[in-house]
Amino acid sequence: xxxxxxxxxxxxxxxxxxxxxxxxxxxxxxxxxxxxxxxxxxxxxxxxxxxxxxxxxxxxxxxxxxxxxxxxxxxxxxxxxxxxxxxxxxxxxxxxxxxxxxxxxxxxxxxxxxxxxxxxxxxxxxxxxxxxxxxxxxxxxxxxxxxxxxxxxxxxxxxxxxxxxxxxxxxxxxxxxxxxxxxxxxxxxxxxxxxxxxxxxxxxxxxxxxxxxxxxxxxxxxxxxxxxxxxxxxxxxxxxxxxxxxxxxxxxxxxxxxxxxxxxxxxxxxxxxxxxxxxxxxxxxxxxxxxxxxxxxxxxxxxxxxxxxxxxxx
Numbered sequence: 001x002x003x004x005x006x007x008x009x010x011x012x013x014x015x016x017x018x019x020x021x022x023x024x025x026x027x028x029x030x031x032x033x034x035x036x037x038x039x040x041x042x043x044x045x046x047x048x049x050x051x052x053x054x055x056x057x058x059x060x061x062x063x064x065x066x067x068x069x070x071x072x073x074x075x076x077x078x079x080x081x082x083x084x085x086x087x088x089x090x091x092x093x094x095x096x097x098x099x100x101x102x103x104x105x106x107x108x109x110x111x112x113x114x115x116x117x118x119x120x121x122x123x124x125x126x127x128x129x130x131x132x133x134x135x136x137x138x139x140x141x142x143x144x145x146x147x148x149x150x151x152x153x154x155x156x157x158x159x160x161x162x163x164x165x166x167x168x169x170x171x172x173x174x175x176x177x178x179x180x181x182x183x184x185x186x187x188x189x190x191x192x193x194x195x196x197x198x199x200x201x202x203x204x205x206x207x208x209x210x211x212x213x214x215x216x217x218x219x220x221x222x223x224x225x226x227x228x229x230x231x232x233x234x235x236x237x238x239x240x241x242x243x244x245x246x247x248x249x250x251x252x253x254x255x256x257x258x259x260x261x262x263x264x265x266x267x268x269x270x271x272x273x274x275x276x277x278x279x280x281x282x283x284x285x286x287x288x289x290x291x292x293x294x295x296x297x298x299x300x301x302x303x304x305x306x307x308x309x310x311x312x313x314x
Contacts, residue, residue: 010084016073025073224284242272
Protein backbone atom coordinates (compact mmCIF):
# COMPACT_ATOMS: atom_id res chain seq x y z
CA UNK A 1 0.00 0.00 0.00
CA UNK A 2 1.57 3.24 -1.09
CA UNK A 3 0.66 6.77 -0.19
CA UNK A 4 2.14 10.12 -1.08
CA UNK A 5 2.08 13.50 0.65
CA UNK A 6 3.48 15.49 3.54
CA UNK A 7 3.42 14.28 7.14
CA UNK A 8 3.22 16.39 10.27
CA UNK A 9 6.48 18.14 11.09
CA UNK A 10 8.58 19.20 14.05
CA UNK A 11 11.34 21.79 14.28
CA UNK A 12 14.99 21.89 15.34
CA UNK A 13 15.43 24.52 18.05
CA UNK A 14 19.09 23.90 18.93
CA UNK A 15 22.22 22.38 17.36
CA UNK A 16 24.69 21.49 20.12
CA UNK A 17 28.36 20.50 20.35
CA UNK A 18 30.86 19.60 23.05
CA UNK A 19 34.56 18.79 22.84
CA UNK A 20 34.42 16.25 25.68
CA UNK A 21 32.21 13.21 26.22
CA UNK A 22 29.78 13.12 29.14
CA UNK A 23 29.46 16.90 29.38
CA UNK A 24 26.74 19.39 28.52
CA UNK A 25 26.82 20.76 24.98
CA UNK A 26 26.69 24.34 23.74
CA UNK A 27 24.07 25.51 21.27
CA UNK A 28 26.06 26.63 18.22
CA UNK A 29 22.86 27.05 16.16
CA UNK A 30 24.19 25.32 13.05
CA UNK A 31 26.60 22.58 12.03
CA UNK A 32 27.43 19.89 9.50
CA UNK A 33 26.03 16.38 9.73
CA UNK A 34 28.38 13.95 8.02
CA UNK A 35 27.20 10.65 6.57
CA UNK A 36 28.04 7.62 8.76
CA UNK A 37 29.73 9.90 11.27
CA UNK A 38 27.53 12.47 13.03
CA UNK A 39 27.87 16.15 13.89
CA UNK A 40 31.28 17.41 12.80
CA UNK A 41 33.28 18.75 15.75
CA UNK A 42 31.32 16.92 18.44
CA UNK A 43 33.10 14.58 20.84
CA UNK A 44 30.44 11.87 20.44
CA UNK A 45 30.61 11.79 16.63
CA UNK A 46 31.94 8.68 14.93
CA UNK A 47 30.87 5.47 13.19
CA UNK A 48 28.38 3.20 14.91
CA UNK A 49 24.74 3.29 15.94
CA UNK A 50 24.83 6.39 18.18
CA UNK A 51 26.21 8.97 15.78
CA UNK A 52 23.87 11.76 16.95
CA UNK A 53 21.45 12.23 19.83
CA UNK A 54 18.09 14.03 19.92
CA UNK A 55 16.00 15.28 22.83
CA UNK A 56 12.61 16.96 22.75
CA UNK A 57 11.99 20.42 24.21
CA UNK A 58 8.81 18.94 25.69
CA UNK A 59 10.94 16.59 27.82
CA UNK A 60 13.04 19.51 29.05
CA UNK A 61 9.92 21.43 30.03
CA UNK A 62 8.65 18.52 32.12
CA UNK A 63 11.84 18.40 34.16
CA UNK A 64 11.86 22.19 34.56
CA UNK A 65 8.54 21.87 36.38
CA UNK A 66 10.39 19.86 39.01
CA UNK A 67 12.71 22.81 39.62
CA UNK A 68 15.74 21.77 37.60
CA UNK A 69 16.87 24.63 35.37
CA UNK A 70 18.47 23.29 32.23
CA UNK A 71 18.68 24.59 28.67
CA UNK A 72 19.14 23.06 25.22
CA UNK A 73 22.23 20.82 25.11
CA UNK A 74 22.28 20.58 28.90
CA UNK A 75 21.78 16.83 28.85
CA UNK A 76 24.33 16.29 26.10
CA UNK A 77 21.98 16.06 23.13
CA UNK A 78 23.13 17.18 19.67
CA UNK A 79 19.71 18.27 18.43
CA UNK A 80 16.91 19.69 20.55
CA UNK A 81 13.55 19.39 18.82
CA UNK A 82 10.04 20.73 19.24
CA UNK A 83 6.66 19.51 18.05
CA UNK A 84 7.54 15.85 17.44
CA UNK A 85 7.27 12.98 19.93
CA UNK A 86 10.62 11.22 19.87
CA UNK A 87 10.37 8.35 22.35
CA UNK A 88 7.53 6.53 20.56
CA UNK A 89 9.40 6.37 17.24
CA UNK A 90 10.18 2.82 16.16
CA UNK A 91 13.80 1.84 15.56
CA UNK A 92 14.45 1.99 11.82
CA UNK A 93 12.17 4.99 11.30
CA UNK A 94 13.76 7.63 9.10
CA UNK A 95 13.56 11.37 9.71
CA UNK A 96 14.23 14.05 7.11
CA UNK A 97 15.89 17.22 8.43
CA UNK A 98 15.43 20.27 6.27
CA UNK A 99 15.41 19.37 2.57
CA UNK A 100 18.40 17.07 2.24
CA UNK A 101 19.50 15.42 5.49
CA UNK A 102 18.24 11.93 6.28
CA UNK A 103 18.78 10.09 9.57
CA UNK A 104 17.60 6.71 10.84
CA UNK A 105 16.58 5.97 14.43
CA UNK A 106 18.87 3.30 15.88
CA UNK A 107 18.20 3.39 19.62
CA UNK A 108 15.56 4.68 22.05
CA UNK A 109 17.20 5.73 25.30
CA UNK A 110 20.30 4.06 26.70
CA UNK A 111 21.70 2.37 29.78
CA UNK A 112 24.44 4.29 31.55
CA UNK A 113 27.11 2.09 33.15
CA UNK A 114 28.12 4.86 35.53
CA UNK A 115 26.97 8.40 36.32
CA UNK A 116 28.38 10.90 33.80
CA UNK A 117 29.51 14.43 34.60
CA UNK A 118 26.07 15.75 33.67
CA UNK A 119 24.39 13.49 36.23
CA UNK A 120 26.95 14.35 38.91
CA UNK A 121 26.47 18.09 38.30
CA UNK A 122 22.67 18.12 37.99
CA UNK A 123 21.68 15.09 40.03
CA UNK A 124 19.60 13.86 37.10
CA UNK A 125 19.84 13.04 33.39
CA UNK A 126 16.89 12.40 31.11
CA UNK A 127 18.78 11.50 27.95
CA UNK A 128 18.87 7.77 28.89
CA UNK A 129 15.05 7.67 29.12
CA UNK A 130 13.86 10.54 26.91
CA UNK A 131 16.58 10.82 24.28
CA UNK A 132 16.93 8.94 21.01
CA UNK A 133 19.95 8.09 18.89
CA UNK A 134 20.39 7.93 15.15
CA UNK A 135 22.85 7.37 12.33
CA UNK A 136 23.29 9.78 9.44
CA UNK A 137 22.26 8.32 6.08
CA UNK A 138 22.62 11.53 4.11
CA UNK A 139 24.51 14.54 5.45
CA UNK A 140 24.44 18.28 5.00
CA UNK A 141 24.13 21.56 6.85
CA UNK A 142 21.73 21.54 9.80
CA UNK A 143 20.56 24.69 11.57
CA UNK A 144 18.04 26.05 14.04
CA UNK A 145 14.65 26.44 12.37
CA UNK A 146 15.03 23.43 10.08
CA UNK A 147 11.90 21.31 9.90
CA UNK A 148 12.00 17.58 10.56
CA UNK A 149 9.44 14.99 9.58
CA UNK A 150 9.00 11.26 9.35
CA UNK A 151 10.02 9.97 5.93
CA UNK A 152 7.09 7.99 4.56
CA UNK A 153 8.88 6.14 1.72
CA UNK A 154 5.60 6.41 -0.20
CA UNK A 155 3.86 4.10 2.28
CA UNK A 156 1.07 4.40 4.84
CA UNK A 157 2.57 5.61 8.13
CA UNK A 158 1.13 3.69 11.05
CA UNK A 159 1.17 4.02 14.83
CA UNK A 160 0.63 1.05 17.17
CA UNK A 161 -0.89 1.72 20.59
CA UNK A 162 -1.02 -1.16 23.06
CA UNK A 163 -3.43 -0.74 25.98
CA UNK A 164 -2.56 -2.97 28.91
CA UNK A 165 -1.85 -2.42 32.61
CA UNK A 166 0.44 -5.43 32.74
CA UNK A 167 2.43 -4.50 29.64
CA UNK A 168 2.72 -0.88 30.80
CA UNK A 169 4.15 -2.00 34.15
CA UNK A 170 6.62 -4.39 32.50
CA UNK A 171 4.93 -7.40 34.05
CA UNK A 172 4.13 -8.90 30.65
CA UNK A 173 5.77 -8.69 27.23
CA UNK A 174 3.68 -7.03 24.54
CA UNK A 175 3.31 -9.91 22.07
CA UNK A 176 0.28 -8.34 20.35
CA UNK A 177 2.18 -5.18 19.47
CA UNK A 178 4.98 -7.24 17.94
CA UNK A 179 2.53 -9.34 15.93
CA UNK A 180 0.83 -6.22 14.59
CA UNK A 181 4.16 -4.62 13.71
CA UNK A 182 5.25 -7.67 11.72
CA UNK A 183 1.95 -8.03 9.88
CA UNK A 184 1.85 -4.33 8.95
CA UNK A 185 5.29 -4.63 7.36
CA UNK A 186 4.27 -7.73 5.42
CA UNK A 187 1.16 -5.93 4.15
CA UNK A 188 3.18 -2.97 2.89
CA UNK A 189 2.28 -0.53 5.66
CA UNK A 190 5.05 1.29 7.54
CA UNK A 191 4.92 1.21 11.37
CA UNK A 192 6.77 4.27 12.70
CA UNK A 193 5.28 4.81 16.17
CA UNK A 194 4.75 2.40 19.05
CA UNK A 195 3.63 3.03 22.60
CA UNK A 196 2.19 1.18 25.58
CA UNK A 197 -0.31 2.85 27.93
CA UNK A 198 -2.28 1.41 30.87
CA UNK A 199 -6.02 0.71 30.79
CA UNK A 200 -6.86 4.31 31.63
CA UNK A 201 -9.34 6.25 29.53
CA UNK A 202 -7.44 9.54 29.81
CA UNK A 203 -4.08 8.04 28.78
CA UNK A 204 -5.62 6.35 25.75
CA UNK A 205 -7.54 9.44 24.62
CA UNK A 206 -4.58 11.77 25.09
CA UNK A 207 -2.28 9.57 23.01
CA UNK A 208 -4.81 9.11 20.21
CA UNK A 209 -5.54 12.84 20.17
CA UNK A 210 -1.87 13.80 20.18
CA UNK A 211 -0.91 11.35 17.43
CA UNK A 212 -3.88 12.37 15.29
CA UNK A 213 -3.60 16.12 15.69
CA UNK A 214 0.03 16.19 14.60
CA UNK A 215 -1.14 14.66 11.31
CA UNK A 216 2.11 12.77 10.78
CA UNK A 217 0.42 9.36 10.67
CA UNK A 218 -2.16 7.91 8.28
CA UNK A 219 -3.37 5.05 10.45
CA UNK A 220 -3.45 4.22 14.17
CA UNK A 221 -4.00 0.62 15.30
CA UNK A 222 -4.85 -0.03 18.95
CA UNK A 223 -4.77 -3.40 20.64
CA UNK A 224 -6.38 -4.27 23.96
CA UNK A 225 -9.18 -2.98 26.14
CA UNK A 226 -12.09 -3.88 23.83
CA UNK A 227 -13.74 -6.62 25.88
CA UNK A 228 -16.36 -6.84 28.64
CA UNK A 229 -14.05 -6.37 31.63
CA UNK A 230 -14.66 -3.31 33.86
CA UNK A 231 -11.11 -2.21 32.95
CA UNK A 232 -11.80 -2.33 29.20
CA UNK A 233 -12.28 1.32 28.17
CA UNK A 234 -10.50 1.56 24.80
CA UNK A 235 -13.72 1.85 22.80
CA UNK A 236 -15.02 4.66 25.02
CA UNK A 237 -11.68 6.49 24.95
CA UNK A 238 -11.54 6.22 21.16
CA UNK A 239 -15.13 7.35 20.62
CA UNK A 240 -14.46 10.40 22.78
CA UNK A 241 -11.90 11.84 20.35
CA UNK A 242 -13.36 10.76 17.00
CA UNK A 243 -14.86 13.21 14.54
CA UNK A 244 -16.54 10.46 12.51
CA UNK A 245 -17.22 6.83 13.32
CA UNK A 246 -16.75 4.15 10.65
CA UNK A 247 -18.89 1.31 12.06
CA UNK A 248 -18.39 -0.94 9.05
CA UNK A 249 -14.82 -1.81 10.02
CA UNK A 250 -15.77 -2.98 13.51
CA UNK A 251 -18.70 -4.92 12.08
CA UNK A 252 -16.44 -6.54 9.49
CA UNK A 253 -14.00 -7.69 12.17
CA UNK A 254 -16.77 -9.22 14.28
CA UNK A 255 -18.70 -10.89 11.45
CA UNK A 256 -15.65 -12.40 9.76
CA UNK A 257 -14.05 -13.29 13.09
CA UNK A 258 -17.21 -15.09 14.20
CA UNK A 259 -16.72 -17.58 11.37
CA UNK A 260 -13.87 -19.00 13.48
CA UNK A 261 -15.25 -18.30 16.96
CA UNK A 262 -18.53 -16.81 18.12
CA UNK A 263 -16.57 -15.02 20.83
CA UNK A 264 -15.59 -12.47 18.18
CA UNK A 265 -18.98 -10.90 18.86
CA UNK A 266 -17.77 -10.09 22.38
CA UNK A 267 -15.29 -7.53 21.02
CA UNK A 268 -16.50 -3.94 21.41
CA UNK A 269 -13.79 -2.46 19.20
CA UNK A 270 -14.75 0.51 17.06
CA UNK A 271 -13.11 2.51 14.26
CA UNK A 272 -13.28 6.09 13.09
CA UNK A 273 -11.61 9.21 11.74
CA UNK A 274 -9.96 12.19 13.39
CA UNK A 275 -8.10 14.87 11.42
CA UNK A 276 -7.76 12.67 8.32
CA UNK A 277 -6.31 9.83 10.43
CA UNK A 278 -8.02 6.42 10.52
CA UNK A 279 -8.14 4.75 13.95
CA UNK A 280 -9.00 1.05 14.34
CA UNK A 281 -9.42 -0.87 17.62
CA UNK A 282 -8.23 -4.50 17.65
CA UNK A 283 -8.56 -7.16 20.40
CA UNK A 284 -5.79 -7.56 22.94
CA UNK A 285 -4.76 -11.19 22.37
CA UNK A 286 -2.00 -11.78 19.80
CA UNK A 287 -4.19 -14.21 17.83
CA UNK A 288 -7.23 -11.95 17.93
CA UNK A 289 -5.21 -8.89 16.93
CA UNK A 290 -3.53 -10.71 14.03
CA UNK A 291 -6.72 -12.24 12.67
CA UNK A 292 -8.65 -8.97 12.97
CA UNK A 293 -5.93 -7.00 11.18
CA UNK A 294 -5.83 -9.58 8.39
CA UNK A 295 -9.58 -9.10 7.94
CA UNK A 296 -9.51 -5.32 7.49
CA UNK A 297 -6.03 -4.71 6.03
CA UNK A 298 -7.03 -5.32 2.37
CA UNK A 299 -9.32 -2.25 2.38
CA UNK A 300 -7.31 0.11 4.60
CA UNK A 301 -5.29 1.59 1.73
CA UNK A 302 -8.42 2.55 -0.20
CA UNK A 303 -10.08 3.91 2.95
CA UNK A 304 -7.11 6.17 3.73
CA UNK A 305 -6.87 7.45 0.16
CA UNK A 306 -10.54 8.49 0.42
CA UNK A 307 -9.96 10.15 3.81
CA UNK A 308 -7.05 12.13 2.38
CA UNK A 309 -9.22 13.24 -0.54
CA UNK A 310 -6.97 11.68 -3.16
CA UNK A 311 -9.68 9.50 -4.64
CA UNK A 312 -13.47 9.64 -4.56
CA UNK A 313 -15.41 7.24 -2.39
CA UNK A 314 -16.93 4.26 -4.06
